[in-house]
Amino acid sequence: MPDLKPFEQQSAEHLRLVLEFSQIGIWDLDLRSGQAVRNATHDRIFGYDEPLPEWRYDQFLTHVVDGDRERVDELQKNAIEEGREWSFECQIRTNAGQFRWIKAVGRPLKDDQGEIIRLIGQVIDITDSRQNEARLQLITDELNHRVRNLLSVIKAIIKMTARRAKDVQGFSRALEGRVGALARAHNLLVGNSPASMTPSAILRAELSAFEDTDKRVQISINDEAALSTPASQGLALVFHELLTNSIKYGALSIDSGKVSVSIDRVDDTIAIVWTERDGPTVGEDRGNGFGTQLIARALASEGTTQQMFLPEGLECRITLAVDQV
Numbered sequence: 001m002p003d004l005k006p007f008e009q010q011s012a013e014h015l016r017l018v019l020e021f022s023q024i025g026i027w028d029l030d031l032r033s034g035q036a037v038r039n040a041t042h043d044r045i046f047g048y049d050e051p052l053p054e055w056r057y058d059q060f061l062t063h064v065v066d067g068d069r070e071r072v073d074e075l076q077k078n079a080i081e082e083g084r085e086w087s088f089e090c091q092i093r094t095n096a097g098q099f100r101w102i103k104a105v106g107r108p109l110k111d112d113q114g115e116i117i118r119l120i121g122q123v124i125d126i127t128d129s130r131q132n133e134a135r136l137q138l139i140t141d142e143l144n145h146r147v148r149n150l151l152s153v154i155k156a157i158i159k160m161t162a163r164r165a166k167d168v169q170g171f172s173r174a175l176e177g178r179v180g181a182l183a184r185a186h187n188l189l190v191g192n193s194p195a196s197m198t199p200s201a202i203l204r205a206e207l208s209a210f211e212d213t214d215k216r217v218q219i220s221i222n223d224e225a226a227l228s229t230p231a232s233q234g235l236a237l238v239f240h241e242l243l244t245n246s247i248k249y250g251a252l253s254i255d256s257g258k259v260s261v262s263i264d265r266v267d268d269t270i271a272i273v274w275t276e277r278d279g280p281t282v283g284e285d286r287g288n289g290f291g292t293q294l295i296a297r298a299l300a301s302e303g304t305t306q307q308m309f310l311p312e313g314l315e316c317r318i319t320l321a322v323d324q325v
Helices: 003-019 040-045 059-064 066-082 127-164 168-190 201-209 229-248 289-295
Strands: 024-028 036-038 085-092 099-110 116-125 219-222 258-266 269-278 303-310 313-321
Touching: 024 040, 036 040, 036 168, 036 229, 040 201, 066 099, 066 116, 099 127, 127 229, 168 313, 201 229, 201 258, 229 269, 229 289, 229 313, 289 303
Parallel strands: 219 258
Antiparallel strands: 024 036, 024 116, 085 099, 099 116, 258 269, 269 313, 303 313
């Protein structure tokens, strides 16, 4: 009979190769102790450059974001109780403070008495695919939203330009510049430039699409950092919607209104606060439109947004995780 040891050794090497280059984290959870054995890739997914001395189930749960933690824990309990696979996707915050998405699958193992004593499984980082899916959905929704308003916006630009133009050439140059400003802001959404951008640069690009808004929006920068392309595009969406809504209903809809935007970086987080004051009284239905929903969703994979519709004016707080180079 042929010696199978060389083949088994090669198979083991193949498995290690697959696990290493496929970026799959594997784990084996002892349900009695709550401790898990893992490979190095597992710990890297959760933001640890070096493997930790130990890893417990409750430690894993601390990385799961608040909105997903109870669901993930309940799925695990049901899997153990019913003896079936534990499969889920959720968002985590890594040890470095980054928001990531993971997909995990676990399988219960029984002892000789038929009692489930272990869960074995794998975990992978699906952040890129999640961001691509979210970006495509946002682009689709945003394009549908913008198309409905595009003709009226261009019509308004043409009327405004025509009123102030002294000749055809002047009219043409001014119109070209304003439509170009809209295109530059739009390219932040649909473009795929690898260059990162700072929050203030993104905001100024959006301001260039609306005449005179740069004079009424005060930008205060304490510190900032370049953002990744997905974060830049998401933030461009948020700024565009905040500006559009402010011009339609908020502080920028009347001459006395003003907007201030503060940008600050603390460690690995950028905090942005959009504040509207001296505008119309904020109505109760201000937060029900598509733009408001888009603002809430645009940065779901990169950070958080919180809108507060106060009587004295809208406040929007944006938090972004900064990728470490």
